Amino acid sequence: MAYATLAGAILSEILATTSMKYSHGFSRLWPSLGTAVGYVVAFAxxxxxxxxxxxxxAYAIWSGAGTAVIAAIGMVFLGESTSTLKILGVLLVIAGVVVLNLDGAH
Structure with missing residues (x-):
């Protein structure tokens, strides 16, 4: 059950961060509210x-998975630059999360 709750926290954080991109510095109401609600849910x-x-x-998985997915969303859907080095960085974050998860699994 802990992993399902953690997955919900990660998803909420990803949605909140993506909403923040569209809030334009919190000058747009609905994306700004989505950001606030998403982070409250993520932290809860x-x-x-x-x-x-x-x-x-838990924190390593939450922050690492969120970072990797947000970076991928930026590169694939938001037109952010993609390079071999950036992709390598995302893969290293994922590898670090996997290693920490293996250590915490026993």
Missing amino acids: LLARTLKSMSVGT
Whole structure:
């Protein structure tokens, strides 16, 4: 159940960060509200996750997965620059999350 809650926290954080991009510095109402609600939900779910998972593992997965997915969204859907080095960086973040998850799994 902890991993499902953590997945919800990650999804909420991704939606909030994407909404922030469209809020144009919080000058647009609906994307700004989406950002606020998304982060409140993300932190609430992360807090619930921490009841049954170590903080180091949970936070590493939450922040790493969110970072990797947001970077991919930026490159694929938002026209941000793509380079071999940037893709390597995203892959290293994912690898780090996997390694930390393996250590926290026992």
